[in-house]
Amino acid sequence: MSATELTDAESELRKRQGAGARYDAAAAPHAELAFARRGTAYFARKLSELSDDDLDAPSLLPGWSRRHVIAHVGYNARALTHLTEWARTGIETPMYASADARDRQLARGETLPARALRNLFDHAAVHLNVEWRDLTDEQWDVEVKTAQGRTVPVRETAWMRSREVWVHAVDLANDGSFLDFPPELVDRLIADVLGTWQRRGESVDLALTPNDRPRLADHGRIVLGTGGPVVSGAAADLARWLTGRGARRLSASSGELPDIPRWF
The missing domain is CATH 3.30.1050.20 (Nonspecific Lipid-transfer Protein; Chain A)
Structure with missing residues (x-):
């Protein structure tokens, strides 16, 4: 399909979806958002291959079970959502209230029932995606602060999420591979x-x-x-x-x- 045909197809799709559908702003970091969304699907696929009992097994990260990895990835989406809300509303909302609060949250998260843990990943990812699509061209350049104290434009959250979902999908230790990653x-x-x-x-x-x-x-x-x-x-x-x-x-x-x- 040529670029012109693809543009026409997207235009027709938007007409069918109607005015209520959400789309990324023109100035959004489209390549990084595509990485993040494909990575979310990849993580979801590797997670779906695991039974509930499999979640208790060790991950590739020393001292972390698969439960720990799943909770971490779910809460990471919530934390990045805080930054997108900060950019959209102008109200400073840190990723985490404190390092201690982050640790307590993660400790609680890994004890969730398997179904709740899976839902945490799913729902947090959807919420983050909605927030991204609600950002205007101008809001994508609003500066926010990461958990490491770096000040970055909120567009950086798309890349932050990309590396999170792809790399931690491998950490689930069920045949995920860097060889599966897009070369870019x-x-x-x-x-x-x-x-x-x-x-x-x-x-x-x-x-x-x-x-x-x-x-x-x-x-x-x-x-x-x-x-x-x-x-x-x-x-x-x-x-x-x-x-x-x-x-x-x-x-x-x-x-x-x-x-x-x-x-x-």
């Missing part, structure tokens, strides 16, 4: 990790060679700091390692993979 998302995740290290002032001397991304950087290599061991592999496998989800199918010029800082 993988590239953004790699850039996100490197940007996080830079903002924190982490000193990392390393070179990355994503062998399926020859145009990602000069000569297909990303050099950090003064350079150092060269770690090579598919971009998806590099993203997995950089985000702290373990190493698969990677090689290092030093023989062993170097230690790297945490992502979050």
Whole structure:
């Protein structure tokens, strides 16, 4: 389908849906919203593959069960909804009342009955999506503050949610894979990790060679700091390692993979 045919199809769909339907504003971060929505569907699919008894099993995150991951992802949607409400209403609404309140909320969430835990994920995701679609062009640029204290335009919430749902879908530990991720998302995740290290002032001397991304950087290599061991592999496998989800199918010029800082 050509771009013109796609535009015509969308126009016809909007006519059928009527004036009451919600759509993203023209100035919304469309690519990131698409990542977030596809990631929500991916997480939902991996969650649906698990029985209620499966939820008690460990996740890929040390000390966290699958219940913990599901509660975290559900409450993350609620927290990001607070930021979109802040942008829409002008009333400051932090993601969490405090770090302690966040921890207590999560501790309660992982004890919910399985059905309530699944509903938490579903309902919170729908609410966040509605809030995104209620933002005007101007409101997408309103500045809000993240739980880490960064001041960002509210459009950043779309990317924050994207990385949350995709990466934590893998953390459910039921065959979710970074290889399932859209290539553009993988590239953004790699850039996100490197940007996080830079903002924190982490000193990392390393070179990355994503062998399926020859145009990602000069000569297909990303050099950090003064350079150092060269770690090579598919971009998806590099993203997995950089985000702290373990190493698969990677090689290092030093023989062993170097230690790297945490992502979050």
